[in-house]
Structure formats: C-alpha cells, structure tokens
Amino acid sequence: MTRTLAPDGLPFMKMHGLGNDFVVIDAREGDDPVTPALARALGDRHRGVGFDQLAVIRPSDRADFALEFWNSDGSRAGACGNATRCVSDWMMGQLGLDRLSLVTERGVLRAVRRGDGLVSVNMGAPILEAAQIPVAADPMHLPLEGDPVAVGMGNPHCIFFVPDVEAVDIETIGPRIEHDPIFPERTNVEFAALTGPDRLRMRVWERGAGITLACGSGTCATAVAAHLKGLTGRHVLVDVDGGQLEIDWREDGVWMTGPTALVFEARLSPAFLAAS
C-alpha cells in the first residue's frame, strides 16, 4: 500500500449510528492511506480521533461505491451494519439519491432512505451453518445458562439469550468468548433477552472493539437467532445501549433500519499520518 501524505492532511468524517461511532475516509480518489497501524493510531481515543470502526470508501464498478471496515484494534471486519447505514446516508446526499447499492466483502448490498428519514440496509442472508455451536455454555465455563447460537452476517456472532441482560458482566465474559478457540476468527458476542412481543434487549461485546453502544450486524444476528429459537417473528425491535434498531428478516435478506449522524468533518495532520 502506498501512503498519501498530502501537505494539507487527509480529510475524514466522524459519524455514528446509535453511538456506534466511526471515522470514515473517502479513498475513491488518490492513494490508499490505510494500514493496520494507522487504524490503531486513529482509533486511540486519547492520542487519535477514536472510533469503534474505521470505514474506507472505495470506487466500485459493480455498485455506487465499495466499503471496507477496520476495528479499533487494527483488525479487518467483513461487515459493519451501522457504518454501512451512515455512509450510505451521506452518499445518498452527495449523489442526490434516496436509494443506492454498495459492495462489501458480503457482495452487493442495497440501502434506502425511508420517508421517516431513517436509513435501511439489506445486510444479506444470514449464514446459519454454525447455528448450533458444538460446544455448550457449560463446557465454556461461563456463568450463563443456555446454549449460544452462532449466526454469520458477513462477520461472526455468538448470541446468548439470558434472563437479565443488565446483570451480565460483559467486560469479563465478552473477551473470553471472543477469544475462545472454537472461534478461529474470534467472534462478536451478543447477550439478549425477550422484553415483549417481537421486542428484544441486546448488549454487545464486539470483536476488535470491546463494548459498543450498538452493533448493527449483531442486532441482525440476534433477531435471526431469536426467530430460530421460536422467541419472535421475523420483524422485531431491538433496544441496544444507544437506542433502537428495527430488524426485518425478509425473503431477500435481513433489513436493518435506524438513525444516522454526521458529527464533524476534519483533516488528519500530516504529522499524525507520518507518525502512524
């Protein structure tokens, strides 16, 4: 990869979806500036900008644009639902559209701005091959009852249904499950409970980022798991720490809808780029 060290720095945007926050770099023109080291430096909330994920916009000949995701620990992620909604919303504004297509590691996805201003993205079909994890919660020596469900949304998720989500010590249990050897690529970990008809409460430990206020792909995976367990229908509301997402598992994929926010636009200094 070559590095862009423009004399006036590198433009970026800060966005969030329900407090799941992102730095977004538009790399459709110019050299590729992103390396694992730059992602880690930028993700540092004290010495960088701080984010849960870094999203890089690239050109595509298959869709309106392509998106690539990095976690704050410098690892890559195959999917990020909230960043997909945020960047799609911004891109629809730039292109004067109210719907568009984009390419991620999952393939071509579609995004739409609804009449109420919320943005929906089709995250594609869930991957259910590993839906019953071969190891139950007990042998993992976890203080949790019930076996987890594994759902892929272009990235791995392991969902535990628990009686009281607020009582789970996510900071302790989350990293143990993320790094358990049964997940060779590590995993995102969700803790969920049914709180009403077709309504779920979910908290998350994200692979490569830790506790976040929302995880779009995790919310999709949790809704799929809840339906597979017979707890809900295919259309659910999910309350996460940062707000609420609407999930609709349709014939053509799992649609996720929620708010987006552009917080500010700025430039990374050449000195920061040179040091990272």
Ligand SMILES: N[C@@H](CCC[C@H](N)C(=O)O)C(=O)O
């Ligand atoms: N916050 C995201 C998920 C980000 C990627 C995840 N941490 C991974 O490593 O798979 C979302 O909104 O989906």
